[in-house]
Amino acid sequence: MKVTTSRFGEIEIDSDKIIEMPDGMIGFTEHRFILLLPDNKGCFFWLQSVDNPALAFVVADPTAFVPGYEVTLTPDEYDKLRLAPEAVEVILLAVVNIPNEARNITLNLQGPIVVNPAQMTAKQIVLENGKYPVRHPLFSTAEPEQTERDGVSGSVQKITAICGNL
């Protein structure tokens, strides 16, 4: 199907790449998104609304930048995501923000997006445990060790597997 976007023009995507977000992004009403992998194949992705050409977020896998980052889901959230209780394959995405200059970009660790790739459903959740900030500076953390790098490329592959092409 064709998706019209303000940033990338008209793009052709497979309908099985559409991610349903029944509750939308917090503060927004749009319910259908696609993940797009930019040309540079870095660790940032676009979460583009299918129904609103102008609405897109830059997202990244928080576990690639914050070792040990984890989210505990409630039973309601399992239901919303149509996630089987024993399922382990979820993708976490954090909204990326660019306050003033590029080096100060931040990850929103307090409002992660949880994606169930098996059902292509997602939900943005709000964590209230004081553990993770809404603006985590991306470049303040030490560079990961070799062992974590392997995990990172694995998580990027999981995300690219459900991405549409630009």
Add this chain to the structure above:
Amino acid sequence: MLVLTRKVGEEIFIGDSICVKVMEISGSKVRLGIDAPAHLRIYREEVLAKVRSENRSAAEWELTDFGRVAGLVPNNYKE
């Protein structure tokens, strides 16, 4: 909006399974104790407002911003 007056130590039930207790009042601050089923997420209103506001500003990204940032990511984060 339902408005109720409570004293310290008194409780309010919401449905059968949610109980809100006034623990302490000190100046303009009220400490509340909340008993609720684990499947309910409870958060301060300002946390939700912060996430909403982050989403709003994040939605302002343009392709040129993306170009500036993409080059900053250390090589070992890339595939």
